[in-house]
Amino acid sequence: MELPTPEKIKQSLSEGWGNLIQKSNEDEIADVGRERIVVFAVSLILAICLWFMVNLSRDYNLNVELPIVAAGMPEDRALAQGLPETATVSISGEGWKLISIYNNPPSVNLNVTSSEVNLYDQVQQQMNAMSEVNIQKVQPLILTLNLEQRISKMVPVQPVFRISFEQQYGFIGRPAVQPDSIQISGAASLIEDITGWPTDSLIVEGASEDISRTIALKENELISLSRQEVLFNGTVAQFTEGEVSVDLDTRNLPEGRRISYSPSSITVKYDVPIDEYADLEDEELFEAYLTYEQIENDTTGYVKPQIEQLSDNEFIKIRSSQPQQVAYFMVLDE
Structure with missing residues (x-):
């Protein structure tokens, strides 16, 4: 084996030292780059926060949709026609206050005691608790309510189902629900002609054994039900x-x-x-x-x-x- 000459040793040491210095410089450049990115990101966040603080302290106008909820209904009266789902309310105030209302709009608890309700007054009363927020306009301004005498009666439950069976399987007899009737309550014009109350659809595929399921009853915002679900039973053979x-x-x-x-x-x-x-x-x-x-x-x-x-x-x-x-x-x- 041939020993390296002094010139080769000197050359190898020189190349190794040069590579070490180059790598060290690259690491320093990378560190400087990361520091600049961090400083820029922090500065940007602070600038955005400052912008929000300055701008949201000003007064703004905003249209917001407030949900309408019936409240204070007399026990012997019922609505024969649904209420609007929302009221469009124009409000003004500091940006901070308006953002809070926009993200979590409060409900308008409508006091249903007469056939006409001033919706502006109802909204104004409920928004009084929010300081520095002014009500500019409410649409609709006046609500005309269709109130009737409330009546109740018992009606049979009508199960709605679509069931397919495995080959050679089927129901023995007719499926039944428990209870088989419920009490419904609401405006007289809505209740008088109702002869039965349907369930939600029950869908079962490939049945080969007895079916016992809880089914929800159809919902109606104007009609109250004595219960919300029934038990469906079907014997399969x-x-x-x-x-x-x-x-x-x-x-x-x-x-x-x-x-x-x-x-x-x-x-x-x-x-x-x-x-x-x-x-x-x-x-x-x-x-x-x-x-x-x-x-x-x-x-x-x-x-x-x-x-x-x-x-x-x-x-x-x-x-x-x-x-x-x-x-x-x-x-x-x-």
Whole structure:
């Protein structure tokens, strides 16, 4: 191995010292740059704060939307028409005060005791607590209220639902709600014609087991409800398909007449809970018939049979019947 010469050692030391000085200078420049950025940011923040302090101490005009809330309603009276949601109020005062009102607008508690209310006076009374704030204008200035006698009555709850089931599943019987009726209260003209009160929509997809859900009742700002929600219950079971052939019969047939049909029987397909299918095997489930009046009034040669369920099993659901129409002939006098 060849030893380095004094010239090479000197050159290496010189290059290393130069690199060290260059790196040190770059670090100093970076530190100076960061210091300048910090100083600039602090100065900018102070300038903005000073600008706000100076400018928001001046007087300004501002339009703000204040929510309107009915208050002081007599127990035997009710609104038959809704109030405006907000009042447009023009106010003036120091910028600091106006910003506070703009960010958190106070409600106008409307004292509902007569058919006309001066909204300007109502706003003025509630804004008196805010010093150095002046009310310039209120729109609308006068509110005309439609007040009527308050009445109450009980109405049934009408559940609103859209439920899809897994294949071969469905409700046993009709779903029910608890309680099944509620008391509603409001202006007579609004309450008199109401025969039921709906729930919000219940949507369930792919149901295969019993459904028990709490459902909110529809809200109405003019009508009070005795409760806000009800319990929805629906019994779900797995169904199977059954099929039976039923001979056609004629009702109200005059004496001495006989009518033949082609075909002479109807195939009825039905659904029934699996657990109850075996109990129905020996039971007469349906009757298929036509009336003599149908024959007399027909001009096409084809009539539509009617299907009547004979079984007292309320869970049977007729799915289809075939054929939909039958031909008739050989109407004879005996």
